[in-house]
Amino acid sequence: MITVERLTKAFGRTVVLRDVSLHVPAGETLVLFGPNGAGKTTLVRIIAGLSRPTAGSVTLGGVDVRRAGEGLRRYVGVVSHNPLVYESLTGEENLRFFGRLYEVPNLAARVDEVLDQVGLRPRRRDLVRTYSRGMVQRLAIARAILHDPPILLLDEPDTGLDQQAADMLRRLLVDLGSDRRAVLFTTHNLDRGIEWADRVAILSGGRLRFEAPTAGLSPAQMREAYAEAVAAANRKA
Amino acid sequence: MAFLRKVLAIVWKDVTAELRTKDIFSAMAVFALLATVIFQYAFDLRAENLRLVLPGVVWTTVTFSGVLGLSRSFILEQDRGLLEGLLLAPMDRSAIYFGKLIGNLLFITAVELLLLPALSILFDVWLLTPPILLFVALGTLGFAAVGTLFSAVSINTRAREVMLPILLFPVMVPVLIAGVRGISGLLDGEPLTDLLQWVRLLLAYDVVFTTTAFLLFDYVVEE
Numbered sequence: 523m524i525t526v527e528r529l530t531k532a533f534g535r536t537v538v539l540r541d542v543s544l545h546v547p548a549g550e551t552l553v554l555f556g557p558n559g560a561g562k563t564t565l566v567r568i569i570a571g572l573s574r575p576t577a578g579s580v581t582l583g584g585v586d587v588r589r590a591g592e593g594l595r596r597y598v599g600v601v602s603h604n605p606l607v608y609e610s611l612t613g614e615e616n617l618r619f620f621g622r623l624y625e626v627p628n629l630a631a632r633v634d635e636v637l638d639q640v641g642l643r644p645r646r647r648d649l650v651r652t653y654s655r656g657m658v659q660r661l662a663i664a665r666a667i668l669h670d671p672p673i674l675l676l677d678e679p680d681t682g683l684d685q686q687a688a689d690m691l692r693r694l695l696v697d698l699g700s701d702r703r704a705v706l707f708t709t710h711n712l713d714r715g716i717e718w719a720d721r722v723a724i725l726s727g728g729r730l731r732f733e734a735p736t737a738g739l740s741p742a743q744m745r746e747a748y749a750e751a752v753a754a755a756n757r758k759a
Numbered sequence: 760m761a762f763l764r765k766v767l768a769i770v771w772k773d774v775t776a777e778l779r780t781k782d783i784f785s786a787m788a789v790f791a792l793l794a795t796v797i798f799q800y801a802f803d804l805r806a807e808n809l810r811l812v813l814p815g816v817v818w819t820t821v822t823f824s825g826v827l828g829l830s831r832s833f834i835l836e837q838d839r840g841l842l843e844g845l846l847l848a849p850m851d852r853s854a855i856y857f858g859k860l861i862g863n864l865l866f867i868t869a870v871e872l873l874l875l876p877a878l879s880i881l882f883d884v885w886l887l888t889p890p891i892l893l894f895v896a897l898g899t900l901g902f903a904a905v906g907t908l909f910s911a912v913s914i915n916t917r918a919r920e921v922m923l924p925i926l927l928f929p930v931m932v933p934v935l936i937a938g939v940r941g942i943s944g945l946l947d948g949e950p951l952t953d954l955l956q957w958v959r960l961l962l963a964y965d966v967v968f969t970t971t972a973f974l975l976f977d978y979v980v981e982e
Binding site: 570571572574592593594595596598600602604606607608609610611615619620622623624625649665 | 761764765768769771772775776779780839840841843844845846847848849850851852981
């Protein structure tokens, strides 16, 4: 569903991503680890169509992101560390607004359904500025899945969440059908990532340095692989 | 129709948010009213020179107070990372431009609805006549069309709040000339039919710059 081939991204002389290739089929969650500045957010932005690659390609469901029109954005839902919701609107107003932009059919019913799924129906008419960080993130997930996209990109959605809120985020993603979507998830939290992923990868120094299925992968092995990937990037630098 | 619905959704979002926060309108309105009072005292006007300076006062106040609103319209989205949410939506990005343009027009017009009566009272010259309102409306459209585009341009620059007037004011010269000449003529008692060249200039400016902004906006917001 998500295919990245030999992707390179440079800002001027600074190369942020080098020759990155990965594939996430439908029904799989790939968790991407990497230190700050590894290029995770840049990769997510390119896949989402917010930034153009310098070289290489990204295809979503076989369609090249660069050549596709705006319609391809309908197949992608994005949750980032910025929640992308308006504080001065209510939770319901936010979802109705984005539903209109995504031309969601039967919008009122769909908004009710999604608000129920993320447990925000009792607070639907409250301004988002009165929500806790966990509630805002739940609303961000509701916004991302409102149009039922087959591809979900989650860029450090667990940043700033306590363990309880992070557990709720995990439950939400399972309940909201991550088993039928292609999910790319970036995080700094190794334990959480291994627990949530079908496959893990490590991006460091702009290169993909490790990729493995989580089955049979222990947290200790993951930590070792992570330390090696970071050390390899530092040696290159 | 889908395009128009998305434009209107963005307008609805901006107006609803503004009605609750009053971030943009209050700054513009207070500035405009204070500027009006300052101009009134600064010029210490005598009856015979009112008509000479009043058109300039109108456009200076509209321009400076308008810049306050225009500069904030994209900065508020950018600072909270919300522009990305709009850019991710499956729509031609010019819908964002037109949504923001209509929102900015509404806010500037609301300020003008305070400003023109205030100027009329303070300067004892009635400005709320249809021909004067025609010049104000056409000038405001051109100002907002260019200002909305440059507001999007300036958010990615370092000195973004300073950058907007630096970019905007030189391009605004035709609007200011036509607006001042038109209102001056009307205050001097000339009929609107004698001032049609200034109306045509404003119309041409509005069409050219709205079209140009529509064509350029996608490149402006792209990384």
